[in-house]
Amino acid sequence: MTAAKARPPADLVVAAQAGDQRAISELLVICQPDIRRYARQTCKSQDIDDAVQDAMIVLYRQVGTLRVAAALLSWLFAVVKRECLRQVRLAARFAGSSTGAEAEPDISRPDHELRLDIDAALISLPEHYRAIIILRDIEELTIGEIAARLSITEQAAKARLHRARTLVREYLGPES
Template sequence: MASGTDRTGLIHAAQIGDPAAIASLLAVCQADARRYAWRHCQASDVDDAVQESLLVVARKVRGLKAAAAFSSWLFTVIRRECLRLQRAMFRHDPLDDDGDEVAERQLASRGDAALRLDLTHALESLPAHYLEVVLLRDFEELTIAEIAERLGEPAGAVKSRLHRARSLVREYLLA
């Protein structure tokens, strides 16, 4: 990157929304971003990670609290983008209209004991906040309103979390 004082001035100018400063800042930090991405991404994802990360930087640099935190923030953005791309590589295609039937046949072909074990493992793989809503809804048979009241959260948030938890369980079972 540029020398400390040059870079700090560039960051400050970018933070106030100067388009030329933002463009210069992205040009200056691109080489460091690429080097860092090479260490944290699959080789095929480096260009995508750098491009997406620099777009995030361009959009959100105004929210950066301190210019001194820019480098660590940039590297955090790149690391997250590398992880996102890595997860996307292993993600399954969403099921189409016939996918529900295929999924039902696939799950029905497993024995009860195997399905029960798979379901246990799927539930254990959930983050705690997802597991909690699944257990309250599907095992304790509470309503969404009752769960929301117990957790002290809006019903919409509970519905969203329950939907995401069930999707994760389904993905686990079909993987």
């Protein structure tokens, strides 16, 4: 693994989450090359700098909200992707596009990246939402079985599953 692709040290992420300004600055320096590389693959050329800048601002302002230090890069990649999509939609709106076909970005995401994004999305969920998604979508239990296992009503299980899936969709962005 090259130094450019190395994950930031977990203790640095934890220090940044605790509000250590020096750690946040180091994270900005460490993460920027990976974020820029991902933006070059994901965005149109004129949107790269905006996407990188947005990711760095989000890192600076919201690193404390990250639940798992190991998910930092996946989280930042999702920010870059959302910014690229926002820029495409904005350009389409200014161009007077009414079909929406031009607003679709030319993004093809390999399966391994999708898996990483989904993993990061699940990690970011509160435990009660993560558990219900795992029980339904991975263990393939029925709503009744999930309700019994979690000691909740079937209606509560359905509502919780719906909310959990909505949160995952929001995390993954509008194209998912």
